[in-house]
Structure formats: structure tokens, C-alpha cells
Amino acid sequence: MAIKKVGVLGLGTMGHGIAQVAAASGFEVIATDATDEFMKKGLARIEKNLGRLVEKEKIDAAKRDEILGRIKGGGVKDFGDADLIVEAVTEAIEVKKKVFGLLNDVAKPGAILASNTSSISITLLSSVVKEPENFVGMHFFNPVPVMKLVEIISGLQTSADAAQVATEFAQSLGKTTIAVKDSAGFAVNRLLIPMINEAFCALDEGVASAEEIDQAMQLGCNHPMGPLTLADFVGLDVTLNALSVLYNDLGSDKYAPSQLLRKYVEAGRLGRKTGRGVYDYSK
Ligand SMILES: NC(=O)c1ccc[n+]([C@@H]2O[C@H](COP(=O)([O-])OP(=O)(O)OC[C@H]3O[C@@H](n4cnc5c(N)ncnc54)[C@H](O)[C@@H]3O)[C@@H](O)[C@H]2O)c1
Known part of the structure; x- marks a missing residue:
């Protein structure tokens, strides 16, 4: 499956970084947070990060604007045409279950759903989604633009295809991936x-x-x-x-x-x- 559009749920420490690197790698990004205010804060963080890169002459202003132009804020309802959705909301089972429940009514069939959880079982989270075979763990590290590793975690029901799509997506962000069993703490x-x-x-x-x-x-x-x-x-x-x-x-x-x-x-x-x-x- 070719990934064109990426959804990012939660624009906190991790989510804003994931949205930034995805847009910088050429993907269209739709992003949301719990409230409009938090969403705007997350988007402002991305703008600030990119501004810093311009100051350091790592990118020019045109590049910054191009990257920002690929990131749209919205609501979960706008995630329907996302090919891959990364969840990076608060580390609490109930919050994550609620968010994936909302996605069940919105995500298109075949969309890959990924969680950035550090400690919750991928198999457990996959039990609340419509297509558990398309559910995978993508564990990024903080700060996302800097850290090179992504752990790709296959739950009990994750298909080899879904793990492959997540792996290739992470690699297209310039990350190195390792495949990890769904076991407490993963590898790192x-x-x-x-x-x-x-x-x-x-x-x-x-x-x-x-x-x-x-x-x-x-x-x-x-x-x-x-x-x-x-x-x-x-x-x-x-x-x-x-x-x-x-x-x-x-x-x-x-x-x-x-x-x-x-x-x-x-x-x-x-x-x-x-x-x-x-x-x-x-x-
Ligand atoms: N911080 C790290 O170093 C780190 C590293 C790897 C993985 N993680 C994992 O990434 C995930 C996010 O962690 P973080 O450190 O970015 O947390 P954070 O608290 O900085 O950000 C979480 C964001 O989720 C938002 N949120 C809460 N409920 C929501 C909802 N219903 N819908 C949309 N957004 C909602 C919050 O408003 C907040 O902006 C967690 O699962 C965590 O375990 C964190």
C-alpha cells in the first residue's frame, strides 16, 4: 500500500514531532488533539522547531513553508482519507481505547492504525479496532526529529503486510527500524x-x-x-x-x-x- 496521507492523533511531546517528520518527508498530514487549543499549541511547536532550523540555516524559509503547508489541523472526522494513522495520545488505556473507538467510525478500510505507546500491549489495543490485522505498534523516541530508531511491534493479530507498511513508512522518515515482539518494554x-x-x-x-x-x-x-x-x-x-x-x-x-x-x-x-x-x- 502506498502511503500518501498520514493522520496524527495527539500533538504533545511525541505527536508534534511525528507530524513534523512526516510532513518534512513529503507526506500530507492531518493532525488533531483533545481540544482546539491543544491542537494549535502542537502546530505552533512544529512552526517553532522549523523556525529554529531556518535560523540555523538547515532549511530555508521556502522549505519551512512547504513543510507547514502539508500539515492540516482538524478533527478525528477528517481522518477518513488517511492511509496510516499514528496515535500519540496520553499513555492511558482508557484514553487510547476511546480514540481508537472514534477512529472505527472514520478510518477507511485497509488504513494502517499505529500506536506509539511505550507500555501498553499492542494486542490489547488492537482488540478495540475493526481491523486488528492492520494494527501495529510504532514506537518512536524523543525527540522524534533527532532520534533514529523506531521499534515496529507486531501484536498477536498484526498481519505481516501491516508490519511491512509501518516499517517502510518509518524508513521513509529516515529512521532505522527493528522488529519487536509485543512484550513489556519492547526492546529498548x-x-x-x-x-x-x-x-x-x-x-x-x-x-x-x-x-x-x-x-x-x-x-x-x-x-x-x-x-x-x-x-x-x-x-x-x-x-x-x-x-x-x-x-x-x-x-x-x-x-x-x-x-x-x-x-x-x-x-x-x-x-x-x-x-x-x-x-x-x-x-
Ligand atoms: N515522551 C516520550 O519520551 C515518549 C517516548 C516514546 C513514546 N511515548 C508515548 O507516546 C505517547 C504520547 O506521549 P507524549 O509524551 O507525547 O505525551 P504528551 O502528554 O506530551 O502528549 C499527549 C497528547 O495527547 C493529547 N490527547 C489526550 N487525549 C486526547 C484525545 N482524546 N484525542 C486527541 N488527543 C488527546 C493531549 O492533549 C496531549 O497533547 C504515549 O503513549 C507515550 O507512552 C512517549
């Missing part, structure tokens, strides 16, 4: 989140200071950022939630969240977004 978070958890355990046990634990992984393993700094970026609440998914779904104590991580979350020290997590960002 299955590896990354336990490593961050272990960093909190090590900090709690006094193995080294926070700065030294971060340096250990930066200088000893060539990671661009230490695990505790990364946790502050991602959000300690988001990290704890991802760990809880691994712990509950995979049923092994090796994913049991660190007590220190729990305490930080209880204290409201959620990372950069609250001004304090492992580190203090208030100044």
Missing part, C-alpha cells in the same frame, strides 16, 4: 529501564555518588548521558511506571523498583520537569 525499555533502576539501587546502597555513577557509565561505557541524569530527563514518575509494567507483566523480582526511586517520586522530585529529581535544577 526492557534493557534501559532496569539499568536506570540498578543505578538507583547502587546510589541507595552507597556504591558511589550520583555524579560518580553517571560518570561510570559515561566514561566507562561511552554512554552520552549517565543513567541518573537520563532518569531526570525522562521523569522519575515515568521511569517508575515503566518499571512497574515490566515487574507486573514479566513477573520477575529483577524488575522490582528501587526504594529510593519510589521515595523520590513520593516526594514529588520527578526530575527536570519539577526542578528537582536526583539533581537540583532550580538554579
